[in-house]
């Protein structure tokens with residue numbers, strides 16, 4: 001496998017790098033809460049995203065007529081790499097999930113209505129899939145949508161809905177035929193969050209941040225023209241995942257940066273040329289080896305996509321390994337920073353190395369749950385990848 005860029009990709013990388021340097025500058029994007037519209041960095045992030053959007057780089061795989069850039073898989077990969085290297089935001093809330101779904105399955109009217117304002121950042125979206133009894137087994141969802149004239153009437157509840165408190169619209173799945181087999185009785189709807197009967201209740205996470213919510217529906221009317229795809233075929237619409245970042249190079253880049261910070265931190269704490277703790281030195285070395293493996297998984301996934309293939313077991317390996325590694329790195333950060341690492345925001349103390357051990361420790365907990373738990377990824381690897389029977 002060759003890892004160096006072709007001359008064309010090298011030139012594209014330089015273009016992106018120059019653009020990022022001129023328009024974003026050096027700072028990191030901020031925390032997860034900021035990505036969902038909180039925090040104080042919003043003006044800068046919004047202006048930056050406008051500039052990305054003007055180039056078609058917010059939706060690089062989309063056709064130009066819908067505001068994308070028609071990029072090849074490798075061009076998208078390089079763009080993503082460079083944005084993450086610079087710590088710059090890459091997308092608007094949920095754009096990468098709902099946008100490609102509407103593009104693939106929506107009518108021309110739905111595309112014209114929803115895609116341009118989404119790219120311009122005029123509307124924020126949230127994802128209404130999980131329910132209190134339906135997460136990993138999502139097809140068992142119970143929220144009902146009953147046809148009544150030109151509308152559906154929706155009743156039920158969603159949970160863990162990231163950014164619902166700031167969202168204008170929700171893309172959701174609801175049960176339209178309770179008698180059909182579970183995958184075949186679901187429809188995919190776009191729901192205006194300002195509709196009467198919608199209520200949003202905050203769920204505060206372990207790190208004391210407000211990212212996700214519970215959302216309740218009481219006789220909420222959704223016009224039938226807001227259904228994406230056919231009635232009762234919504235499961236197949238919902239499983240459209242065309243995130244341009246399937247290789248998830250973001251995790252590998254974050255891991256590499258964290259390993260460099262940890263090495264700097266441990267290296268600065270030496271006595272007579274030796275680290276204060278030998279075990280810390282070896283632990284950081286372990287994380288460095290694992291980070292290199294994580295990066296390789298991303299390259300495997302992207303090389304399959306570049307050949308026109310669809311990564312399956314490989315994408316699960318990449319997600320599972322990267323998310324578990326982020327937790328091991330956070331543990332190592334806690335070990336090497338000791339009591340100082342437990343401070344909520346120790347930037348003043350460890351600013352030089354930008355180690356935020358306690359926050360990283362807490363914010364990486366959901367990494368192995370969101371977007372399919374580690375157990376589900378292992379199931380996929382075992383069954384689809386290794387051909388083992390279901391348990």
Ligand SMILES: Cc1cc2nc3c(=O)[nH]c(=O)nc-3n(C[C@H](O)[C@H](O)[C@H](O)COP(=O)(O)OP(=O)(O)OC[C@H]3O[C@@H](n4cnc5c(N)ncnc54)[C@H](O)[C@@H]3O)c2cc1C
Nearest residue numbers: 127128129130134135136160161162366369370371373375
């Ligand atoms: C940070 C974060 C953001 C999220 N944002 C959203 C969002 O915006 N919208 C949304 O709809 N959802 C969102 N979710 C929800 C997420 O999709 C679910 O949490 C996830 O799918 C797991 O479902 P669950 O929580 O119901 O756990 P469950 O499915 O109940 O799983 C509980 C445990 O059982 C294990 N388990 C379940 N089934 C199996 C099996 N077949 N084999 C082996 N083990 C199994 C799981 O691995 C887990 O350890 C978010 C979650 C997180 C953590």
